Amino acid sequence: MNVRLIRGTAVIAVAGFLASGALNAQDRKSCERDYKPHVGQSGKDVVWVPTPDELVxxxxxxAxxxxxxxxxxxxxxDGKIAIAAGKLGATAVGIEYNPDMAKLAQCYVKADGVTDKVKIVQGDIFKEDFSKATVVTMYLLPDLNxxxxxxxxxxxxxxxxxxxxxxxxxxxxxxxxxxxFRSAYMWIVPAKVEGTWSxxxxxxxxxxxxxxxxxxQRVSGDISGGGAKQPLVGATLRGDAIRFAFNDDKGVTRTLTGTIRGNEISGVLKGAGGTETGITGTRR
Ligand SMILES: C[S@@+](CC[C@H](N)C(=O)[O-])C[C@H]1O[C@@H](n2cnc3c(N)ncnc32)[C@H](O)[C@@H]1O
Structure with missing residues (x-):
């Protein structure tokens, strides 16, 4: 191979490298060249104050x-919660109304190398669709919550x-x-279980x-199986998982552990001595 050919190949390789963006990779400092936010700056419905890393x-x-x-x-x-979620391997979307802030957050996403996991959408949280989320995070205000x-x-x-x-x-x-001295709270969306079930x-x-x-997520109620109604004891609902105990008409304490899917329930009923039977039902 002659020298000109080798040089030509090298030039093409470097050009390709540049075009791929590898040498354009932003660092966080360069993201802040055009726009540097300040804590407390106003936002559409709430000011910007970042959540401390440890709390994130x-x-x-x-969750x-x-x-x-x-x-x-x-x-x-600045996208920090979405980026942190992306670094845990999750797919994450941050919705930010302020276009400059959204651009900065997107630049940080690039700088941190998580573009395959994290997207920043410039938009209004009351208009964007986040119904597919499995986890929602927020640092807003009581009335916005x-x-x-x-x-x-x-x-x-x-x-x-x-x-x-x-x-x-x-x-x-x-x-x-x-x-x-900062608090964080976590809720699990409960299934809708109210009603009468057979x-x-x-x-x-x-x-x-x-x-x-x-x-x-607080449930209470009663159950009857031929005999008198018995109150539910220790009922819990976590997402679609329901659990409670009751005394059946023979005075035996039974524990139901079930899953709610819309108007259907299926699960296991434990009886005396740990015996287990399947149980299914529908909402009337
Ligand atoms: C308190 S900061 C929290 C930022 C980030 N979630 C965190 O915890 O570090 C609230 C952010 O919401 C943005 N914001 C305010 N109203 C909004 C709206 N209606 N839609 C989208 N973003 C909004 C503000 O611009 C601000 O950046």
Whole structure:
């Protein structure tokens, strides 16, 4: 091979390298050349204040974020929560209204090498669709959390929601954490279980009528299976997973562990001595 050919090949290789963007990779400092935000600057519905790194990690840990998750940060600021979620392997989207801030966040996404995992969308959290999220994170304000609450409660049961500092009023969190006097809260979207359910135990074919009342993840009610109504004891609802105990008409304590799918329930009924039978049912 002659020298000219070798030089030509080298030039083409370098040009290709440049075109691929490898030498254009931004570092965080260069992202801030055009726009540098300041803490407390106004935003559409709330000012920008970043969540401290340690709390970001705690929020993502509370929500048990894994690579299988689709995380949406509502009001993404500089994108730090979305980027942190992406670094855990999750797919993440940050929605940020301020176009300069959204551009900066996108630049940080590039600088941190997570473009394959993280996207920043410039938009309004009250207009963008985040219904496919499996995890929602936010650091907003109490009234904004409350405006989002009905949307969140209509998301798939089991969706985790975590908020820095602000609660969801009377929807109590499933978990709370505190780091250096800052609080973070986590909720699991509960299935809608209220109503009257007809249950059938496999094998014996015993039938039960289950009445459930619900306030968010708090459930109570009673069950009857031929005999008198018995109150549910220790009822819990976590996402689509329901569990409670009751005394059957023979005075035996039974424990039902089930999964709710819309108007159907299926699970296992434990009886005396740990015997287990399947149980299925539908909402009337
Ligand atoms: C308190 S900061 C939180 C930033 C980031 N989530 C964090 O925890 O570090 C709230 C962000 O929401 C943005 N914001 C305010 N109203 C918004 C809206 N309606 N839609 C999208 N973003 C909004 C602000 O510009 C600001 O960057």
């Amino acid at each position: 990690q705690r929020m993502l840990a509370m 048990k974020v894994t690579p299988q998750d689709l995380v949406y940060d509502l009001g993404a600021g 409350l405006r989002l609450r009905p949307i969140i409660l209509n998301m798939k049961p089991g969706t985790r929601v975590t908020s820095h500092q602000f609660t969801m009023a009377d929807w109590e969190p499933d978990e709370t954490a505190e780091i250096e 249950l059938r135990e496999q094998g014996s074919n015993a039938q039960y009528t289950l009445n459930l009342s619900q306030r968010f």
